[in-house]
Amino acid sequence: MANNNFSRRKFLAGAAAVGAAGVAGFNPLVSCSGGGSQKSGSLVTGEPFKKVSDLFIPPLLDKAPDGQPLKAGVIGCGGRGTGAALNWLAAGPNLTVTALGDVFQDRVDSCRERIKADFNIEVPEENCFVGFDNFQKVIDSGVDVVLLCTPPVFRPIHFEAAVKNRKHVFMEKPVAVDPAGVRSVLASAKMAESQGLKVVCGTQRRHQRDYIEVYKQVATGAIGDIISANAYWNQNKLWHRNPQAEWSEMECMIRDWVNWCWLSGDHIVEQHVHNIDVINWFTGTYPTRAVGFGSRQRRLTGDQYDNFSVDFVYDNGMHMHSMCRQINGCAGNVSEYIRGTKGYTNCQNRIYDLAGNEIYSYPYPLDEAGTPMRSVAVNPYDQEHIDLVTCIREDKPINEAEATAMSCLVAVMGRVSAYTGKEVTLEEMLNSDLKLGPETFIMGDVGIMKNAVVPISGEAAN
Amino acid sequence: MPKKVRSVFRKRSLLLLLFGFALGMIGAVFAHKGIKATSTDKFCERCHVHPHVFKSRKLSSHYATKSGMLVRCVECHLPPEGEGYLKEKIRLGAKDIYGFLVKDSADFNWEARRTVEMAQHFTSQRSCLKCHENLFPLTLTKEGQEAHLYYTQNEDELLCLNCHIDVGHYDPNRIHDRNVGFGSTTVANADVFTVPARVSALETFTETVPGTTVSFKMVAIPGGIFRMGSPEDEPLRKSDEGPATDVEISSFFMAETEVTWDEYLAFYSATGAEGRSTDTEGRRTLDDVDAITGPTPPYGQPDQNWGMGSRPAITMSYYAAETYCKWLSLITGKNYRLPTEAEWEYAARGGTETPYFFEGNPKTFTEKGFFGKLFGKQNELIGKYVIYRANSMGRTQEPDRVEANPFGLKNMLGNAAEYCSDWYAADAYSRLPEKVKDPRGPASGEERVIRGGTFKSDAALVRNAARDKTQTDAWLKTDPQMPKSKWWLSDCNHVTFRVVCEFDENTGKQQ
Numbered sequence: 001m002a003n004n005n006f007s008r009r010k011f012l013a014g015a016a017a018v019g020a021a022g023v024a025g026f027n028p029l030v031s032c033s034g035g036g037s038q039k040s041g042s043l044v045t046g047e048p049f050k051k052v053s054d055l056f057i058p059p060l061l062d063k064a065p066d067g068q069p070l071k072a073g074v075i076g077c078g079g080r081g082t083g084a085a086l087n088w089l090a091a092g093p094n095l096t097v098t099a100l101g102d103v104f105q106d107r108v109d110s111c112r113e114r115i116k117a118d119f120n121i122e123v124p125e126e127n128c129f130v131g132f133d134n135f136q137k138v139i140d141s142g143v144d145v146v147l148l149c150t151p152p153v154f155r156p157i158h159f160e161a162a163v164k165n166r167k168h169v170f171m172e173k174p175v176a177v178d179p180a181g182v183r184s185v186l187a188s189a190k191m192a193e194s195q196g197l198k199v200v201c202g203t204q205r206r207h208q209r210d211y212i213e214v215y216k217q218v219a220t221g222a223i224g225d226i227i228s229a230n231a232y233w234n235q236n237k238l239w240h241r242n243p244q245a246e247w248s249e250m251e252c253m254i255r256d257w258v259n260w261c262w263l264s265g266d267h268i269v270e271q272h273v274h275n276i277d278v279i280n281w282f283t284g285t286y287p288t289r290a291v292g293f294g295s296r297q298r299r300l301t302g303d304q305y306d307n308f309s310v311d312f313v314y315d316n317g318m319h320m321h322s323m324c325r326q327i328n329g330c331a332g333n334v335s336e337y338i339r340g341t342k343g344y345t346n347c348q349n350r351i352y353d354l355a356g357n358e359i360y361s362y363p364y365p366l367d368e369a370g371t372p373m374r375s376v377a378v379n380p381y382d383q384e385h386i387d388l389v390t391c392i393r394e395d396k397p398i399n400e401a402e403a404t405a406m407s408c409l410v411a412v413m414g415r416v417s418a419y420t421g422k423e424v425t426l427e428e429m430l431n432s433d434l435k436l437g438p439e440t441f442i443m444g445d446v447g448i449m450k451n452a453v454v455p456i457s458g459e460a461a462n
Numbered sequence: 463m464p465k466k467v468r469s470v471f472r473k474r475s476l477l478l479l480l481f482g483f484a485l486g487m488i489g490a491v492f493a494h495k496g497i498k499a500t501s502t503d504k505f506c507e508r509c510h511v512h513p514h515v516f517k518s519r520k521l522s523s524h525y526a527t528k529s530g531m532l533v534r535c536v537e538c539h540l541p542p543e544g545e546g547y548l549k550e551k552i553r554l555g556a557k558d559i560y561g562f563l564v565k566d567s568a569d570f571n572w573e574a575r576r577t578v579e580m581a582q583h584f585t586s587q588r589s590c591l592k593c594h595e596n597l598f599p600l601t602l603t604k605e606g607q608e609a610h611l612y613y614t615q616n617e618d619e620l621l622c623l624n625c626h627i628d629v630g631h632y633d634p635n636r637i638h639d640r641n642v643g644f645g646s647t648t649v650a651n652a653d654v655f656t657v658p659a660r661v662s663a664l665e666t667f668t669e670t671v672p673g674t675t676v677s678f679k680m681v682a683i684p685g686g687i688f689r690m691g692s693p694e695d696e697p698l699r700k701s702d703e704g705p706a707t708d709v710e711i712s713s714f715f716m717a718e719t720e721v722t723w724d725e726y727l728a729f730y731s732a733t734g735a736e737g738r739s740t741d742t743e744g745r746r747t748l749d750d751v752d753a754i755t756g757p758t759p760p761y762g763q764p765d766q767n768w769g770m771g772s773r774p775a776i777t778m779s780y781y782a783a784e785t786y787c788k789w790l791s792l793i794t795g796k797n798y799r800l801p802t803e804a805e806w807e808y809a810a811r812g813g814t815e816t817p818y819f820f821e822g823n824p825k826t827f828t829e830k831g832f833f834g835k836l837f838g839k840q841n842e843l844i845g846k847y848v849i850y851r852a853n854s855m856g857r858t859q860e861p862d863r864v865e866a867n868p869f870g871l872k873n874m875l876g877n878a879a880e881y882c883s884d885w886y887a888a889d890a891y892s893r894l895p896e897k898v899k900d901p902r903g904p905a906s907g908e909e910r911v912i913r914g915g916t917f918k919s920d921a922a923l924v925r926n927a928a929r930d931k932t933q934t935d936a937w938l939k940t941d942p943q944m945p946k947s948k949w950w951l952s953d954c955n956h957v958t959f960r961v962v963c964e965f966d967e968n969t970g971k972q973q
Contacts, residue, residue: 164600187607190598190614430615433944 044318045285049221057216058207058398062378064092064389072170073099073127073143075135075158076150077111080172083381084147084202085111088170089119091385099127099141101134102150103254103443132441139165145392146170151257152265152408153177153437156184159401163192168392170385172202174273174408175401177265180435182409189401196395200388201404203277207387208380210349210362211278217360218282222351223340226283229320230337231275236328238267240301248444259302261415262436262448268294268308268418269411272324276414277407278336278347279320286410287312287320289425294418296454298327303452310414322414421457497548500555506535509558512567521632537593538630541586554584574856576631578623585630590622609942616939624940624953635767640943642759645727645734658794662970664713666870669963672793674728678717680963681870685713688808689815691891692927696817698824702888703927710899711808715963716801719861719872720880721786723770726778729786730757754789757782757949761941766955768857774878774958776858780910780932782949783881783959790961797964803884803911803929804901805962810875810914810926812868817925818875819867820847827921841921848876850924854917858958875914875924878958882911886931909934916956932957 074085077100085097097115100123102108108128115121129137135158139146146162148155148171155175162169169192176182192199205211218226240259243252257263264270280286292310299306307325314320336347345351349362364372378386391398409429416434417424438446499505507516519525524533540550561567574580597610613620628636655670655677664684670677691706692699733756757778764777778786783800790798801809812819820843827844829852845853847864854876861872874880884890884903894901903911909931915924922928933954941952951957965971 166600183608183611187598187602187611190611191600191602194596194598195600431612431944431946 044226044283044314044316046316047284050219052216052220055216055219057212058383058387059390059394059396060207060209060212060378060383061386061390064095064386065393066093067389067393069094069096070145070389070392071096071098071143072145072147073097073101073138073141074111074147074149075101075138076148076154076172077102077107078149080202081107081147081149082111082114084149084170084172084385085115086118087381088145088147088385089115089121090382091389095389096121097123099123099129099138099143101129101138103130103132103134104251105130132443136161139167144168145388148172151254151263152270153181153263154441156181156188159185160188163188163195163197166195166197168198168388169401170200170202170388171401171404173277173404174265174269174411175201175404176408176412177262177269178412178434178436179409179429179432182405182412183430185401185405185408189399189405192401193399196397197399198388198391198397199399199401200384200391201400202384203274203400203404203407204380204384205274205278205348206281206400207383208348209376209378209383210364211347213362214345214347214349214351214360215282217351218338218340218345218347219284222343222360223338223345224342226338226340227318228339229279229283229318231272231279231320231322232333232335232337233267233272233275233324234331234333235326236332237298237300237306238271238326240299242301243449249449250441250443250446253302253449256301259299259304260448261302261304262438264304265408265412265436266304266308266415267306267326268310268322268324268415269408271326272308272322273404273407273411275324275334275336276320276322276411277404279338280407280410281403282336282338282347283314283320285314286406286426287314287413288427289313289423290410290413290417291423292322292414292418293421293457294415303454305418305454308414308418310417312410312414419455419457497551501534501536501540501551503535509562510567512570512572514572515631518631518633523629523632533593533630538585538589541588542592545588550586571856576627576633577856578621578627581623581627582621585623587621587623590626594622605942608944612942619939625942635763637763638761640759640761641763644760644764645730658796661715661796661968664715664965664970667715669794669796671725671728671790673732676725676728678719678722678725680715681718682965683711683714683716683805683809683869685711686808686813687711688811688813690804690807690894690927692817692925696824696925696927698828698922698925699927700929702929703891705891706927707891707894708897709804709808709894709901710897711805712900713965714801714805715965715969716805716809716869716871717961718866718870719772720774720878720958720960721783722772722861723765723775724772726775726786727770729789732756733785733789734758754785754792756785756789758947760950761943761947761952764950766857772860772862773858774861774873776878776955776958777951778957778959779947779949779951780881784883786959787961796968797966798961799964800881800883800959801962802900802902803882803890803913806874806880806882806913806960807926809869809871810867812871814868814926817927818844818847819926820844824922824925829920844921844924848915848921848924849873849917850876850915850919850921851917852921856917858917858956873914875926876919877914877917878956879912879916879930880914881932881957881959882913884911885909886911886929912957918956 072085072088072095074081074097081102089095089097100108100111108130112123112128115123127141139161145168148158148162148169150158152172152174155171159169159171159175175185189199238258241256247255253260253263258267258270290310290312292308294305294308296305297307306327308323310322312320312322338345338347343351343353343359350358351360353359364374365377367373387398390396409426413424413426413429416429438448524538527533539554541547597613598607602610609625625638654675655672657670658672659667659669661667664682666680666682668677668679687708687710689706690709692703693706694704733754760777765773787798787800810819817824822843827841841852844850847867849859849864858878864872866872867874885907886909887893887904887907890903893904912930912932915928937951937954938946939953941947963969967973
């Protein structure tokens with residue numbers, strides 16, 4: 001066994017580097033052995049650069065192979081749930097949706113109609129479930145796969161139920177909003193692994209071919225040792241729904257869920273986790289502490305911030321700066337940036353040397369006129385489901401739950417630091433009892449809205 | 463070699479080769495059979511005659527398995543075959559044979575061997591994991607998930623035994639759960655005190671704790687100057703015990719004994735909130751209380767099932783010890799607190815400047831080193847005053863087992879280590895100014911001083927000057943609660959404390 005002090009990092013790095021492959025034998029400090037100077041390897045993880053064959057890359061077929069029919073149940077039938085259902089149905093032959101669940105009837109209805117309109121599939125009335133217990137009924141209805149697309153606070157419960165009933169899972173990011181949820185997902189992920197279940201998460205950049213090509217190059221040393229990273233999600237206001245007189249308090253909040261921290265995790269977790277996840281994926285490890293700040297300037301409903309800026313620090317002293325904002329009329333930027341000792345990359349499609357000369361550009365497919373298109377051949381939302389179905393039918397390993405849960409925990413670490421103004425460590429987060437939201441869910445008055453406070457960091461000046 | 467012989471060898475070389483091969487095979491088969499034959503439960507039972515081993519084994523979850531599988535002795539006590547099985551078999555076998563021939567099994571302290579500390583040396587973690595490959599079965603409870611997740615994150619520091627010590631040999635007294643009923647069975651027959659002791663001079667008194675049946679003796683310690691630390695030529699000393707420095711100490715009172723379970727439980731029942739099962743009260747501070755917040759229920763069995771009564775209370779955190787003093791001060795109207803390190807050593811020495819407060823050379827008492835192992839049995843003298851490794855039977859003992867030191871204090875050395883209020887620093891003494899009076903130690907630090915050695919200590923570590931420190935992280939390593947308890951230590955059974963009372967206007971000091 002390696003040095004004791006590295007056990008936690010081993011676990012952490014293992015989660016990122018191994019990902020779905022389940023490859024054992026992470027060897028920290030291997031590049032430092034032998035007493036010589038480090039020739040090639042990542043300073044961030046202390047590992048040597050990998051060969052492409054050692055990387056976990058999903059199958060990336062254009063269409064999933066044919067096989068025995070696979071029935072999916074959709075849990076959470078809003079915009080993303082409906083979208084996921086369509087992505088699932090488009091992934092390949094012999095795929096269907098046989099059950100729908102949501103807390104609202106109108107969401108189930110609209111999803112059902114859309115599936116009927118686009119794929120001429122009629123989800124039986126008796127398999128449409130409404131209420132907080134819909135997930136168990138969908139799982140029990142005889143499906144093979146569940147698509148978990150509710151607001152993320154529910155995800156740990158739904159994921160655990162799915163795994164315990166031996167269902168393959170597609171689940172949207174984020175997979176949790178708090179440390180207690182993250183730990184639950186980490187444990188369920190281990191159970192899923194032991195059962196050979198396939199789990200794909202909605203961090204779709206990991207299924208986007210241009211990102212994957214750049215990842216291969218960076219992981220094998222194209223920009224040298226990684227020395228800094230940036231992650232951005234700065235965009236306009238997302239959306240909100242004002243409370244309606246006929247809605248209960250719970251309904252008001254769930255219909256407005258991207259504005260409530262206990263439901264979404266705040267936008268650093270809900271949305272920006274994509275970019276943080278890319279940095280975690282490329283670096284193969286996780287930052288171990290963070291100091292951040294943020295505020296609420298123009299958000300209309302809920303209790304969240306609308307901007308965060310977080311300095312994440314790794315054990316070797318490297319920094320990742322993350323910023324995210326949801327305010328109209330400001331500079332927009334949704335991207336990542338990683339700088340190494342030999343060059344830098346935007347992670348998506350280009351690599352530059354230190355002088356700024358482009359040394360790699362992803363070859364996008366050509367259109368009919370012979371000019372490169374601006375997107376990959378298979379859009380990543382479909383690709384996720386193609387990869388899931390391929391792995392189920394060909395029994396290849398894929399389990400992204402742990403990596404996504406850890407990325408969520410990193411984002412939660414940033415949020416907690418911004419809310420409190422304190423430095424927060426990943427270790428504290430891994431061992432925190434922070435759990436958001438009510439203990440039980442009822443469609444009624446839960447006493448959260450009227451007591452809602454937007455966090456203010458630090459102490460009042462006097 | 464004569465030619466003839468050589469030619470015979472050459473001619474018969476094939477035959478010889480075959481013969482050798484056959485011999486080798488037979489040897490291998492017999493060796494294999496021998497290993498098998500000496501690995502059966504029956505074989506183990508022949509020497510391991512102490513009957514409770516088999517009784518407890520038959521009651522354990524590894525004997526009465528749900529699936530009807532029976533786990534054999536060697537499957538837990540030796541590593542998996544091919545992973546050092548033979549080597550460990552020979553090591554343990556040799557030890558067992560030696561023990562069987564030379565010692566009497568009735569003399570062994572079986573209970574101590576069942577602690578994680580000792581049991582890890584004759585059970586194999588790899589064997590646990592060999593059978594229990596999947597640590598996340600679908601039937602795992604929520605608590606189990608959290609615990610196993612914690613294990614996967616701390617594999618190098620944790621053993622399966624930390625939580626599952628009784629799976630091979632059942633222990634009816636073991637509790638691995640929130641112990642909400644702890645301390646509730648102590649029924650008071652004696653009269654309840656209504657007023658605290660009134661003290662008017664620097665004289666030994668008996669404190670009576672109002673609202674409880676608890677009383678204890680507080681010994682008057684007259685102030686003076688003493689040499690703190692050990693001289694450089696003291697046998698078995700460590701460098702943090704010096705440089706020895708003259709220190710002046712004001713008069714104070716010190717408890718005759720380490721805080722007893724009776725005393726500590728009085729505090730626990732007076733202040734501990736019933737029903738609260740987790741420590742989420744971290745925001746309360748000691749400074750602004752008018753009533754004292756007491757400990758939450760412990761996890762597991764704080765007294766280790768050694769018994770309570772006048773045995774020293776153990777496994778409380780430094781914070782809990784400090785809170786106890788605060789509580790005691792509040793209800794007695796005196797200033798109780800933990801001793802400073804200087805007060806502690808002054809009291810322990812009782813005017814002596816020798817390694818112990820009684821005669822004797824640490825070298826003759828120690829079991830360390832070759833000669834120590836052979837001849838270190840002159841423990842009658844030290845055993846009269848100190849509960850330490852050689853006479854403790856692996857646990858704390860009641861104070862009447864020992865005689866007092868010159869000040870009349872018992873168990874200053876040994877039994878359980880005692881919290882001092884100083885932060886620990888290895889170079890603390892070199893930072894002391896000359897002619898210092900009542901020093902309080904470094905202004906800040908990470909760990910507190912503990913003094914006096916323990917029931918596990920070698921004679922070298924129960925000297926007057928021997929120093930040690932708390933280990934905050936390690937002592938909470940296996941607490942499964944989240945957050946970890948701030949009142950109880952999950953992984954430390956050898957620390958207690960002893961109160962001192964200030965000699966001030968509340969205790970008769972004239973201005």
